[in-house]
Amino acid sequence: MSPLTTRPAGVEFRTVTRAYGPVKAVDSVSFTIAPGTLVTLLGPSGCGKTTTLRMIAGLEFPTDGQILIGGKDVTRLHATERDVTMVFQSYALFPHMSVIQNVSYGLTLGRLPKAEIEAKAKEGLRLVGLAGYENRLPSELSGGQQQRVAVARALVLEPEVLLFDEPLSNLDAKLRRKMRDDIRDLQQSLGLTSVYVTHDQEEALAVSDRVIVMNRSVIAQEGTPTDLYERPVNRFVADFIGGANLLNAELLARTDEEQGQVRLGDLSLTLPHRDLAPGGVTLAVRPHAIRVSAQPGPNSAPAEVKKATYLGSHIEYHLSSAFGDLFAVGGDLMQALPAGATAHISLAERGVTLLPGA
Known part of the structure; x- marks a missing residue:
């Protein structure tokens, strides 16, 4: 014992x-x-x-x-x-x-x-x-x-x-x-x-x-x-825990008890509204939730690659878009985009959260 x-x-x-x-x-x-x-x-x-x-x-x-x-x-x-x-x-x-x-x-x-x-x-x-x-x-x-x-x-x-x-x-x-x-x-x-x-x-x-x-x-x-x-409750927690891109977006309407329709630039998203009222909101987007592609796709938006850093298992991208500067993590090493290239970005279902507006 x-x-x-x-x-x-x-x-x-x-x-x-x-x-x-x-x-x-x-x-x-x-x-x-x-x-x-x-x-x-x-x-x-x-x-x-x-x-x-x-x-x-x-x-x-x-x-x-x-x-x-x-x-x-x-x-x-x-x-x-x-x-x-x-x-x-x-x-x-x-x-x-x-x-x-x-x-x-x-x-x-x-x-x-x-x-x-x-x-x-x-x-x-x-x-x-x-x-x-x-x-x-x-x-x-x-x-x-x-x-x-x-x-x-x-x-x-x-x-x-x-x-x-x-x-x-x-x-x-x-x-x-x-x-x-x-x-x-x-x-x-x-x-x-x-x-x-x-x-x-x-x-x-x-x-x-x-x-x-x-x-x-x-x-x-x-x-x-x-x-x-x-499910961070505010901008500080979203940014401090794991890092997040904090973007200005608009909650157009609540579509049911849980979901809402959100507009981010040219992107249309369906997300949990978290009891927020329609109007200006903050969208917290985790770097891994940003999908970076060389080709446009459904519900995607263009962005300029400002910097691309190879880190062995993934690539870190610094991007400039119509709705703000973005930090993204991409895992497709075979399709890496160089600085100066035009990327097309879309958002994954997980890693994107609504917060109260600034």
């Missing part, structure tokens, strides 16, 4: 505000994180996501509002009084200590028997794939291995909530993908309640049960990765 146990707890913010003088870093934020789920706080620098994480950890306190963990009010409890641990961006390993000493450090501050501490530390290292590395120093490990040690050190404390503060930002792109998958697999296998902070949209979509998108100290939208990508 594993010497490590999990006691996942829910997290709740009730109209939490954190102000620094007249500046509100977090402004009346409310959300609930279910036990055993991974929720990501996502947003640009300065949006309030790290301050929110630090308030869960007890490293900062709200100016107003209430924080509950496992149904217990922890609003004014310090970090040492909460059953929460954090994996930091910088790893924060002790360079003079061995791997197992780093992992055991938090446990040695308690009164556990030495044998139990060692068993828990070894199990933590096994869970992160570092069994056999116990006696190495951090300087003898790669960046990814050091991050695994930091995760193991947090796991052995058996927290109610495990926090990740930009944990992969110091790793190269290939290792980031591997580590994010490992973190997600570990979280799911152990049933940990986890809160993850990142500014990387792809990373957030890959690891999360739910994503809380923050902008200017408030929540812009909360939902599953699919909700946020396919």
